Amino acid sequence: MNPKNYYTIGLLVVLGVVCNLPVWAQEAGKDSVTNVTALSRQSYFNRNVDRPIGYGRQPAWKITSALSTVSGSDLQKNFTTNLSNTLYGRIPGLTVQQGGGEPGNDSPTLIGRGINTFGNGGRNLLVMVDGFESSYEQLVPDEIESVSLLKDASATAIYGLRGANGVLLVTTKRGSDGPLVVNFSTQQGFHTASSLPQFLGSYDYARLYNEGLVNDGKAPRYTDADLEAYRTGSDPYFHPNVNWYDVVLKKTAPISNYNLNFRGGNSTVRYFVLLNAIKSNGLYQNVGSMDPESVNSKYARFNFRSNVDINLTKRLSASLTLGGSVEDKANPAATTTGSVFTSLATLPPNAFPVYNPDGSFGGTSALSNPLANLLQTGSYASNGRTLQSTLKLTEQLDMITPGLTISAAVSFNNFFRSYSNKTKTYERASATKTATGDTLYSRFGQKSSLLGNEDNSDQWRNVIFQGFLNYNRSFGKHDVSALLMYNSDSYTNTNNTTTAVLSLPYKHVGVGGRATYTYAKTYVGELSFGYMGSENFPKDRRYGFFPAASAGWIASNEPFLKNSSSITYLKLRGSYGLAGNDQIGGNRFMFQQLYPYTAAYYLGTANTQVFGLAEGAAANTQLSWEKQKTLNIGLELTLAKRLDVGIDLFQNDRYDILVAPNRTVPQYTGITLPLLNQGKVTNKGFEATIRYSSKSASQFQYFVETSAWYAQNTIVYNAEAIRLFDYQYTTGQPIGQPFGLEALGFFKDQADIAASPRQIFAPVQPGDIKYRDQNGDGLINQNDTRPIGKTSIPTLTVNLHSKFQFRGFDLEFLFQGVTGRTAYYGGTQFQAFQNNGQIGPIALDRWTPTTAATATYPRLSASNNLNNYQYSSFWQRDGSFIKLRSLELGYTLPGQLVEKIKLINARVFINGTNLFSLDHLQGYMDPEVSGIGYPPLRTVSAGVRVQF
Known part of the structure; x- marks a missing residue:
């Protein structure tokens, strides 16, 4: 192939994220070669660059709704197996909550513009892939053109009763009119745990356990000889000191990615074809290599895509979108490994050795061996298949009037996962030494054969039909565009245990429309609507x-600003409208009166239990979806072609949220109350982005971009039951506001205890946590719980995204910081010896008579201390943090060199994802992930991208 025939496209695109319009996004459908002009090009608010909107595209200057966009090339900077985990800090207004790092089981929660509903109502974004609802986490950044978040009613009203939580538009790449261009890339790296729970070793465990026993008025368990053996490690079988995290986990695990795609076409056919393979091993030891009946933890996925656009005739065109993936996941011991980490976090280091002197696994009747669980309890494997297919036909109706087209599309999307579970049991033993020095074994459990279960499966599928009538025409200074569409979708979630009601399809039928008028590219007005129904509501209210x-007003096109050298672009816009949310929670078909077969009666002298029908919750014949009125005001500004500013202010008023009417219907009515549409929430906030770029002619290219978004919600009404005290109401508080006791420090001495209100949870001693008596009744009980701290959802997020480029070298990074959230120190990592668990280094600063003035931890107790471990402000911490989300250093080979080796472009790079965190948690835990499950991952990798 002659490289001169290739159409030059780039492998590295710099794209900033802005609050509403994608101010600095790559041109739709094209890549750009990394060069000295890529970073400093002018902002093009006023250029005819199309942007994805609901069921269509519009030029950037014409969009008056609130949306933000990030390109697929930016998402490549975060090396992970789940597309959702590439979105941290990339889209203003989008909060991504990490759920853990286990490959294949690491889906985060996505929240658009904060939380707007409470109770059982769904908060999930509506995700549309190429215009159709579908799963998206299995996609890879190399097949993504852009990801956009639609945020206000003007952008989401067309989605009817499904748009109030926001809509995430995922657009995949398509072909272009030009010669074939081939891109190949590979990336090789390794994972490490970003943080793991910290626990003390056996010596500290034993001596502090003795201290707790003495504080409880009991005799110590461990002798001085025991403590010395733990300290020196001289008796590893009978005085073990096991760090179970080191035994079960590896320090690193490999991850690799290979990508090959083809792009090109002509005036008749345009195509984009992709093949991708990604593999990531888990952090567990390679137990499959140690035992033939176990497996190594691994995750592998293969993606394919073929997007083809064909001009069948001069007026008729067809678009075929076909994408899919095959994923294989295997784990020892469990489908997901939360139970493994629970064992690691609770098992004391001196409970038993990994292996006994005779080679058997250590363990007791109540405690199993974590390594043996991975080696000897079988394996779990799953195979998932995803298919996304769409056929769309478009006919131009210029014979009726120029600019008129009609389209019809059908889409089938399917996700299916089958499971293969193989289980068995094993024998473990507890070894003790007799007085004569002999070893005595007590054995537990029984070794069994491997049993298989292939029956389990999950499936998600939908079928969607759409029809469109589009009109787009310009008349001098007038520009008119309009859309009228019909949508019908049916989707089903099933598994082998799904009940009949849950397996019934979910259906939506509706129409929508949008009309946009502009005058002289200065004044823009738009009306949009959605009319939609769902089977989940009464027929007369469906x-x-x-x-x-x-x-919108593009003021920079007015005569008084058009020739301004300082104000390059200025646009003001506003929107107001209504959107809905049919994720209302509760059971399906709550408008029907049900009589479930759940009643239990005990009859006869034998007291035999007999089941029968019972009256279910009273039907709600007025059942409806949640509704949200949204006001949005935005400003977009470019100064001197180098400084870009975007600002948005919004207010969401959500109402008709389902709540139990506990405040208005007394319990003595004797019925199970129905959920009624009575709840109300208001949510206010802002989004802002500022970006400064270098001059386009400068040899040293750079941009510095910072963005911030803030959202704070308040419960206006939730029909909660009457409380004894005003401070106990959730009304007026943020959604998810923690309620607990207010800690005042530690009791100093018995005189302090005698002079304080009586705490009823357990007898207290000096060094125990002291709580505030909120109601002044002299007792500390649940009536003294009040709002403490903040929720786990940050109210303010700030990002810093920058890139610097000189000659062939480039450096790009993304920092993200959040504040306005609270983290909680709970569980065995922080609450020493609870439920026979471990003790963490935080307890070294415990209260004792000699450390009373400096102690930051209550006195130790070897029993379950019901006073000190109450949910209280004592265990809360500032959850703010700053994370380096991505860092990449690259080098693009000189043009003369790549031409000699028959390439268009070649680049090598090193990349880091989730590299470090600055927080207030003293290294005890990852600030984003509470609990003791699979840890978040840090990834370091190197790669190469070539184009030919």
């Missing part, structure tokens, strides 16, 4: 109407 309006 459909809803959702209107919205928006307007």
Whole structure:
């Protein structure tokens, strides 16, 4: 192939994220070669660059709704197996909550513009892949053109009763009119745990346990000889000191990615084809190599995509979108490994050795051996298949009027996962030494054969039909565009245990429309609506109407600013409208009166239990979806072609949230109360982005971009039951506000205890936590719980995204910081000896008579201390943090060199993902992930991208 025939596209695109319009995004459908002009190009608010919107695209200057976009090339900077985990800090207004790092089981929670509903109502974004609802986490950044978040009613009203939580538009790459271009890349790296729970060794465990026993008025368990053996490690079988994290986990695990795609076409056919393979091993030891009936922890996925656009005739065109993936996941011991980490975090280091002197596994009747659990309890494997297919036909109707087209599309999306579970049991033993020095074994459990279960499976599928009538025409200074669409979708979630009601399809049918008018590219007005129904509501209340309006003024096109050298672009816009959310929670078909077969009666002298029908919750014949009125005001500004500013202010008023009417219906009515649409929430906030770029002619290219978004919600009404005290109401508080006791420090001495209100949870001693008496009744009980701390959802997020480029070298990074959230020190990592668990280094600063003035931890107790471990402000910490989300250093080979080896472009790079965190948690835990499950991962990798 002659490289001169190739159409030059780039392998590295710098793309900033902005609050609403993607101010600095790559041109739709094209890549750009990394060069000295890529970083400093002018902002093009006022250029005819199309952006994804609901069921269509519009030029950037014409959009008056609130949306933010990030390109697929930016998402490549985060090396992970789950697409959702590449979105941290990339889209203003999008909060991503990490759920853990286990490959294949690491889906985070996505929240658009904060939380707007409470109770059992769903908060999930509606995710649309190429215009159709589908799963998306299995996609890879190399097949993504862009990801956009639609945030206000003007952008989401067309989605009817499904748009109030926000809509995430995922757009995959398509072909282009030009010669074939081939891109190949590979990336090789390794994972490490970003943080693991910290626990003390056997010597500290034993001596502090003795101290706790003495504080409880009991005799010590461990003798001086025991303590010395633990300290020196001289008796590893009968005085073990086992760090179970080191035994079960590896320090690093490999991850690799290979990508090959083809792009090109001509005036008749355009295509984009992709093949991708990614593999990531888990952090567990390679137990499959140690035992033939176990497996190594691993995750592998193979993606393919073929997007083809064909001009069948001069007026008729067809688009075929076909994508899919095959993923294989294997784990020892469990489908997901939360139970393994629970064992690691609770098992004391001196409980038993990994192996006994005779080679058997250590263990007791109550405690199993974590390593043996991985080696000797079988294996779990799953195979998942995803298919996304769409066929769309578009006919131009210029014979009726120029600019008119009609389209029809059908989409089938399917995800299926089958499981293969193989289980068995094993024998373990507890070894003790007799007075004569002999070893005595007590054996527990029984070794069994491997049993298989292939019956379990999960499936998600949908079928969608869409029809469109589009109009786009310009008349001098007038520009008119309009859309009228029909949508019908049916989707089903099933597994082998799904009940009949849950397996019934979920259906939506509706129409929507949008009309946009502009004058002289200066004044923009838009009306949009959605009219949609769902089977989950009564027949006479099944459909809803959702209107919205928006307007924009591009002031920089006015005569008094058009020739300004300082104000390159200035746009003001606003929107107001109504959207809905049918994720209302509760059971399906709550408008029906049900009589479940759950009643239990005990009859006869034998007191035999007999089941029968019972009256279920009273039907709600007025059942409806949640509704949200949204006001959004935005500003977009470019100064001197180098400084870009975007600002948005918003207010969401959500109402008709399902709540139990506990405040208005007394319990003595004797019925199970129905959920009624009475709840209300208001949510206010802002989004802002500032980006400064270097001059386009400068040899040293750079941009520095910072963005911030803030959202704070308040419960206006939730029909909660009447409380004894005003401070106990959740009304007026943020959604998820923690309630607990207010800690005042530690009791100093018995005189302090005698002079303080009586705490009823357990007898207290000096060094125990002292709580505030909120109601002044002289007792500390649950009536003294009040709002403490903040929720786990940050109210303010700030990002710093920058890139610097000189000659062939480039450096890019993304920092993210959050504040306005609270972390909680709970569980065995922080609450010493609870439920026979471990003790962490935080307890070294415990209260004793000699450390009373400096202690930061209560006195130790070897029993379950019901006073000190109450949910209280004592265990809360500032959850703010700053994380380096991504860092990449690259070098693009000189043009003369790549031409000699028949390439268009070649780049090598090293990359880091989730490299470090600055927080207030003293290294005890990852600030994003509470609990003791699979840890978040840090990834370091190196790679190469070539284009030919």
